[in-house]
Amino acid sequence: MIAAFFDSITAMIVLTGALVGASAALLGTFLVLRGNAMLTDAISHSVVFGIVVVWMLTGVLSGPVQLIGAAVAGVLTVVLSELLARSRLVRMDAAIGLVFPALFAAGVILISVNAREVHIDVDTVLLGEIGFVWLDTVTLGGVRVPVAVATLAAVLAVNLIFVVALWKELKLATFDPGLAAALGLLPGALHYGLLGLTSVTAVAAFDAVGAILFIAFVIVPPATAFLLTRRLWWMVVLAMVLAVAAAAAGYALAVQWNVSIGGMMASMTGVWFALALVLAPERGLIAQGRQHRGARLDHDCRALVVHLLSHQDTPDAAEENTLRALTDHLRWPEARARATILRALDRGLIIRQGRLLALRPKGIAEAQSQFDRQSDRAAQDTPAR
């Protein structure tokens, strides 16, 4: 049963993608919240350089030496960029954009030069070979498991331990680095710990999805979760779930359309993001539009009740307190006037008496509070002597 699961090519590909997504999104949550998202871009590119250099030195393309060695290159990029920015000769954004392309270019050239001996080619660097992860297996407890799955599971476990064990510290360092430093929590060490683990994860994910698609898994699911919740732990869980869902849906669509599996998985994270951007219950574009419209209607309601109150019980009430007056005197478009009246009726502010609009007690109170606010403000504006 277990062996059958691990022998299924489909299950292994999806599992690999899910492990990449979960371990990337777990760390990505903190990177996105800390405003370090683009460092992932730098790290995942320079990891290519690290992988080639470690391969040239040791002859291995995977395993712990490769994981650590290549991850050093990732952290090195960040350190170099920060050094360069601190020299004040170039700004941070330009520093990032100078360091990682250089390392990445060097990595690509080294691959091209050694193309005959090394079995990674330039396309793999970008795309990964998630479709072939099941070819390279290792026997664990009597079950043949793909190497990529075993490595990624180990990396996910390390990431989980890091986040769970340092939860409080990470949370504080993310939202209030000043306080974290004052409490002696070493936000700097956490920063590099986080980036170091991101580099390790990038190396582990490299075979599966390549250098650039990894960025999608780090940044996009956490950003999507950010639109859906305000709670940190819920954001972490949601980001991981979204990443895993993207891996599964991406595989299905990639097979359907015969396109790059890794590319489709990463594209699905973008689809989730677009959906959340439009539909998120409180902060989505639709919800924002509705809130905006509601606020405008309420504002018009206030204007309406003030207008009605100021003409109530006056001779011209019969003329002023009607729909006609709103369109003719206040110059509201017909639709706006009707929508406002409906809203005011719904809120129990006014009542129709034939053509006449009359205030209900709630409407009088609302209008009165507007007048009170006005006179309060006038009192404040008058300098006290």
Add this chain to the structure above:
Amino acid sequence: MTGLLSSQIVQTVVLGAALLGAISGMLGAFAVLRRQSLLGDALSHAALPGVCLGFLVAGGRDLGAVMAGAFLTGALAALSMMLIVRRTRLKTDAALGIVLSVYFAAGIVALTYVQASTGAASAGLSGFLFGQAAAILRGDLVVMATIGAAALALVLGLWKEFKLVSFDPGFARAQGLPVTVLEAALTVMVALAIVIGLQLVGVVLMVALLIAPAAAARQWTGTLGPMVALSSAIGAAAGAGGALISAGTRGLATGPVVVLIATAAVLVSLLFAPRRGVIAQAITARRARLRLGDDRVLAALQGLARSHDDPAYPAEQRMLETALGTRASPGQFAALERRGLIRPVQHPPETTPHWELTRAGHTEAETRADARATDRGRP
């Protein structure tokens, strides 16, 4: 090498590469000054789906279609960026990362789709990932030169406006300039530079061709005009050099070579540029440190002379060093003596070295004290 240069194909490639590098360098200067380096990265990755789209629509490698497609998705990416930054609480860098990775992923999907559906016809497509200057045709040069000339005309025509928007958008707005339009125009031109540069360095490394020449040029000059010109020149040199090297080596993509050359230019500039360069700064700092040390010795000697009412008061060297808190560098007293500011004296029965201020030394000490007072008075 001369044999290589005389070939007409190589001439085309080198000329095209130099042209592309010059345009990217010119427009990159504005991107760097406006701190939009990473926007360039995002837009260049976002060009990939457009490249595939252009390929699909034209049914082959037609430069015009490919460029139009790349420009279209690049513009779409810039709009997505703006939407995310304005309508969500996500930070700019997260928005950049989202746009970069999602558009690139879509591009990879499109790339594999095109490759699977059109077969051999799409052979030139992967050249857009890492650049393939060798694929530049004579006809392409006309397209590039036209776009380049348009960009140049726009930069020259709106020079004053672009300059103001790059350095002080708030002031530009107060002056009544249409800042949003100008910023959009600059972003569009960055997208244009990317679209033109795709051939040469590819979508992945395009950001370096935008940033590196500008960052290098910035070190040598503090004036916009020379910076843009120098940035273009460095871009052109990197482009031409990269194209030559990669044309002469089998299986070597152009992009990485161009990027490494441009990066080398940055390194050289960071180290050796006058005034801003690391070495120049170190020399300036060392001079200032030495001068400060000299000033303190002179001031201490003068102070002692005044408090003893003896212009030629002999002060013991070790005592001076202790009083100043540090051991003076070995040659410091000798150097001051050579400048005629102090002279060694004997102070029997002591045998240790003593120094007194000369007349010139007194004058120098006063001048320096006045200069320091003026410095302090400065806001």
